[in-house]
Amino acid sequence: MDVSLNGGGEDQSKDLRLRELGRTVSPSEIAEVWVFPPLETLEGSTEFFLFTRFDGDRRRLYSACLSPGVRPNGNSGQRITEHGLVPADRVPLLVAQLQRRLGEFSDPLHLEIGGSHERWAELTTD
Numbered sequence: 001m002d003v004s005l006n007g008g009g010e011d012q013s014k015d016l017r018l019r020e021l022g023r024t025v026s027p028s029e030i031a032e033v034w035v036f037p038p039l040e041t042l043e044g045s046t047e048f049f050l051f052t053r054f055d056g057d058r059r060r061l062y063s064a065c066l067s068p069g070v071r072p073n074g075n076s077g078q079r080i081t082e083h084g085l086v087p088a089d090r091v092p093l094l095v096a097q098l099q100r101r102l103g104e105f106s107d108p109l110h111l112e113i114g115g116s117h118e119r120w121a122e123l124t125t126d
Contacts, residue, residue, distance in 0.1 A: 014047050017078050019124045021049065021064055024080065027113060027120035029053045031088075034095055034108040050098070050108070052091055054115060059088050 014035060022030075031052040038046050048065035061083045086094065099108070113119050 015124060017047075017049070017064070020078060021051070021080070022120050022124055025051075025053065027117050028115045030113045030115065030120065031059055032091070033111040033113060033123075035111070036102070036108045039102065050095065052088075055085060057088060058085050059091050060085050061091070061094065 018033075031054050034050040036048050036050065046065070048063060051062050051064065052059035053062065062080055063083065064078055064080045095108070095110075111123060113123070
């Protein structure tokens, strides 16, 4: 499943993009978020998010990143892509493997949401 979030262009801040994510996916469904820094070796790179949604004792794994180019409506947008369903205890291993693949500049900010609207509100409050 791919979902496109209408955005205001490539200058969108991390906070704005997280707020948009919370409007598209209910915070009550979000288990964790990892915010990866822009890749220094890729021109025009921006932060990207990896997040999980609750699905019983498993987690659905997603990424959210800015899509290159301009959409027909004139906006560049954030794109959410589902990558699969995994046992909850395998998520840290998958994140560690992604960090190794991305290299030394990929130390992400890890945010535990746990389905809490209050925690999400703290995260996205300016």
